[in-house]
Amino acid sequence: MITFEQVSRRYGERLALDSVSWHMDEGECVVFLGPSGAGKTSILRLITHELQPTSGTVTVGTFRGGGLRRRQRALLRRTLGIVYEDFRLLGDRTVFENVALAVRIAGQFRDDEVIPRVLFALEEVGLQSKQTAFPLELSFGERQRCAIARAIVNRPAVILADEPTGALEPRSASEIVALLRRIHAEGAALLVTTTRRELAEALPGRIITIEDGKLYGATFPPGYAPPPPLMAAPSRPAAEPPPAVVAPPPTAAPAPPSPPESVAEPPPARPAPLEITHFAAPEPESPTSPPPSTPVAGA
Secondary structure, eight states: OEEEEEEEEEETTEEEEEEEEEEEOTTOEEEEEOOTTSSHHHHHHHHTTSSOOSEEEEEETTEESSOOOHHHHHHHHHTEEEEOTTOOOOTTSOHHHHHHHHHHHTTOOSHHHHHHHHHHHHHHHTOGGGTTOOGGGSOHHHHHHHHHHHHHTTOOSEEEEESTTTTSOHHHHHHHHHHHHHHHHTTOEEEEEESOHHHHHHSSSEEEEEETTEEEEEEOOTTOOOOOOOOOOOOOOOOOOOOOOOOOOOOSSOOOOOOOOOOSOOOOOOOOOOOOOOOOOOOOOOOSSOOOOOOOTTO
16 A cells, blocks of 8 residues: 655755655554654655655555656545644634535535535544534644544545644543544554654554664564455365276286277367468459549640
């Protein structure tokens, strides 16, 4: 689903990512754990094609490489749901309107398409009673749940969460972790970046350590059960050995063996040899109209 192949990214003289290679399958959960400035946010921005790699290739689903056109980037981002650390909610819109905006950006405008989707997403995150509130009237935990509702309202294939509990107190952080676990259990792939090991270990996925733009292997949280491998093709059953041939008892005057009895119909007659057909160009048809007369001089 997502593949980085020897990806590097520079900001001027600073090397943010150094020949990074990794892969994420459909429905998988991956957590990038590292300090601030390690390159975690650059990975997310390369996935969304907000940035282009200085070198290497980024593949997201069927979108490969850089230089996507504007329409292609819009199609790509419809398959992604993004949760930001600072929420990025519109302060002059209600909770309902913030979530509905994501549906309209995806190309659905009729009320019978927008309203059921938004109400279902708000119910999933427990904000159905806050749909008329404005962001400043919400707690930080409620704002992050609103941001998650906006991310999941279009049922994306992948949820990208950049430090989703960074601005939250412990109780709200635990609620957000439980919500992300439930969304992942329903089938969405989940990619989280964080500086907090306790968050990384609370999520059911690979933990990839990143420092100074380099990856340092993957670990797994306690109790992690990796996804089942793809079903292998069934092996062919072993062929049964041929039955043993029992030699007839010897006789005083062994006669030459008689031809085996025919158990099937007599063989068909030998077919005639195949004829090779040469496909030549068709001969020109004889003209049906008289040839044109000789032009008269001076005409």
